[in-house]
Structures are given as structure tokens and as C-alpha cells.
Amino acid sequence: MAKAINAMYFSPTETTKKVVLRIAENISESMQSGTTIKTIDFTLPDVRKEPVSFTKDDILVLGIPVYAGRVPNILLNYLSSIKGNDSLAIAVVLYGNRNYDDALIELNDILVLNGFKVVAGGAFIGEHSFSKILAKDRPDEKDMAIATNFAGQISTKLKTQDDIRTVNVKGNSPYRSYYKPKNKEGQPVDIRKVTPKTNSDCTDCKICVSVCPMGSIDYEDVFKLNGICIKCGACIKKCPAHAKYYDSEDYLRHKYELEIEFASRREPELFL
Numbered sequence: 544m545a546k547a548i549n550a551m552y553f554s555p556t557e558t559t560k561k562v563v564l565r566i567a568e569n570i571s572e573s574m575q576s577g578t579t580i581k582t583i584d585f586t587l588p589d590v591r592k593e594p595v596s597f598t599k600d601d602i603l604v605l606g607i608p609v610y611a612g613r614v615p616n617i618l619l620n621y622l623s624s625i626k627g628n629d630s631l632a633i634a635v636v637l638y639g640n641r642n643y644d645d646a647l648i649e650l651n652d653i654l655v656l657n658g659f660k661v662v663a664g665g666a667f668i669g670e671h672s673f674s675k676i677l678a679k680d681r682p683d684e685k686d687m688a689i690a691t692n693f694a695g696q697i698s699t700k701l702k703t704q705d706d707i708r709t710v711n712v713k714g715n716s717p718y719r720s721y722y723k724p725k726n727k728e729g730q731p732v733d734i735r736k737v738t739p740k741t742n743s744d745c746t747d748c749k750i751c752v753s754v755c756p757m758g759s760i761d762y763e764d765v766f767k768l769n770g771i772c773i774k775c776g777a778c779i780k781k782c783p784a785h786a787k788y789y790d791s792e793d794y795l796r797h798k799y800e801l802e803i804e805f806a807s808r809r810e811p812e813l814f815l
């Protein structure tokens with residue numbers, strides 16, 4: 544039976560978006576050329592207010608970035624509201640070259656609980672939200688070729704198995720607790736309260752307001768925050784004037800430590 548292909552992602556700095564769309568497009572091409580892909584980008588808060596449900600004739604490619612080794616906790620309510628009704632799903636996580644820890648298994652479990660049949664999972668690498676050098680410019684061409692190939696393998700699985708097997712992905716259960724950065728004494732530090740600063744190069748273009756996934760940046764005064772900051776990197780990386788930055792010592796130390804400690808290239812891991 545013809546299946547409708549759906550791509551859903553949360554992607555403040557757009558690395559998750561790239562991989563999810565590549566996988567969805569290539570599944571669509573190899574299963575039934577010409578079908579349009581239904582895309583739900585739930586990065587912005589208004590989109591997360593709309594209920595979403597699928598049927599057994601749907602295939603969903605769902606992607607999220609790894610935050611602190613887990614599914615971003617601000618997404619948990621929304622993700623658990625997506626209804627599966629026996630549709631097939633592919634779970635995708637993007638991480639910044641440290642580790643994806645238990646994020647993929649957590650996403651897999653959320654999908655299963657919601658009534659999806661998870662047939663494949665992938666952990667890919669994207670430029671780290673905190674950094675311009677850690678996993679710089681990833682996913683790159685090599686990663687994207689792996690994503691294309693992964694989509695081909697998924698299509699073959701769907702076409703050749705009568706009773707399509709569900710997947711086992713890597714990760715601990717019960718999940719490990721959220722990964723915590725450490726200060727120079729090796730003590731865990733809490734960077735959740737850290738907020739971005741704005742320098743005098745700001746042109747008040749409001750791009751930061753429009754890209755903040757928490758809707759936290761004040762439209763009238765972009766120097767001001769009205770809500771929480773999840774350190775997703777969108778306002779910093781998308782500011783054309785490079786006017787947004789963090790100056791917290793703990794945050795900067797953590798970023799520097801990640802850049803040094805996790806510099807060596809990791810490769811995508813696929814589960815089918």
C-alpha cells in the first residue's frame with residue numbers, strides 16, 4: 544500500500560532539519576517517486592500548540608537534537624502528544640560530537656508509547672550548538688551520503704519484509720541522568736540560568752526574536768528576555784551582526800572543554 548511520508552523536526556540551528564529532510568526525501572524517492580513530503584517544523588512555539596496524529600498509512604521521520612545526552616526536556620510534553628495509530632517511524636537524533644548517550648533510546652520509547660512502530664533509528668553529528676569549531680559544518684557531504692544510504696536501507700526493509708521488524712537502538716534503560724558540565728574543580732555546574740548578551744553591533748533586525756524556539760526574546764527590546772533560554776544557539780548563530788553572545792564563565796569553560804576533549808571526529812550510527 545502507498546504510504547505518505549512525513550518529516551518532523553525541532554532544529555534551532557538546522558542540522559537536524561538537514562538530515563531529517565534528506566532521509567524523508569530519499570525514502571519518498573525510492574518508495575514512490577512524486578509523492579510530496581508533509582513537513583512539520585516544530586522549532587517555534589506556536590507550532591507546538593497544534594495536535595498532530597498519523598495513521599497506519601503514514602511513515603514519520605522524526606528528528607531532535609541531543610541536549611545533555613537526552614531528548615530536550617522542553618519537548619517532552621509535545622512529543623508525547625503526537626499520536627501514532629500504528630504508523631511507521633524512523634527516530635533521528637543529531638549530536639555535537641560528544642555523545643548521544645540515551646537520547647535515541649528515549650526518542651524511540653516515546654514513539655513506541657505513542658503507538659508508532661519504530662523501524663529504524665540513527666544518531667548523526669551536527670555542528671555543536673555552543674561552538675563554531677566543534678563538529679564544524681556537520682552534517683557534511685560524507686554524513687549526508689550516509690543519510691541517503693540509510694534511507695535506501697530503510698526503503699528496502701519496508702519493501703521486503705512482510706511483517707516489518709521493529710528496531711533496537713543503543714542506549715541505557717533506565718536512562719542516565721542529564722549530562723552536567725563541570726567547573727575547574729570538577730564540580731557539576733548548572734548553566735540553565737545562563738542567558739545571551741547583546742552587543743552594540745545589534746541592528747534591531749528582530750531575526751533573533753523570530754528564531755527563538757522559546758519565544759523568549761522581547762520584540763520591543765531585543766536586549767531583554769521574557770522567558771527561558773535553552774542555549775540552543777539559534778539567536779547567536781543566526782544573528783547577521785554577530786551581536787549575541789554568552790559571557791558566563793561556566794558556559795564558556797564548558798564550551799572550551801568540549802572543543803578540546805571531543806575534537807576527534809565521530810561517525811553516524813545506524814540501527815535497522
Ligand SMILES: Cc1cc2nc3c(=O)[nH]c(=O)nc-3n(C[C@H](O)[C@H](O)[C@H](O)COP(=O)(O)O)c2cc1C
Nearest residue numbers: 554556557558559608611612639641642669671672
Ligand atoms: C543545551 C544543549 C545541550 C547539548 N548537549 C549535547 C550533548 O549532550 N552531546 C552532544 O554531543 N551534543 C550536545 N549538544 C549539541 C547539539 O546536540 C548539536 O549541536 C545538534 O546538532 C544541534 O541541532 P540543531 O542544529 O538541529 O539545533 C547540545 C546542545 C545544546 C543546545
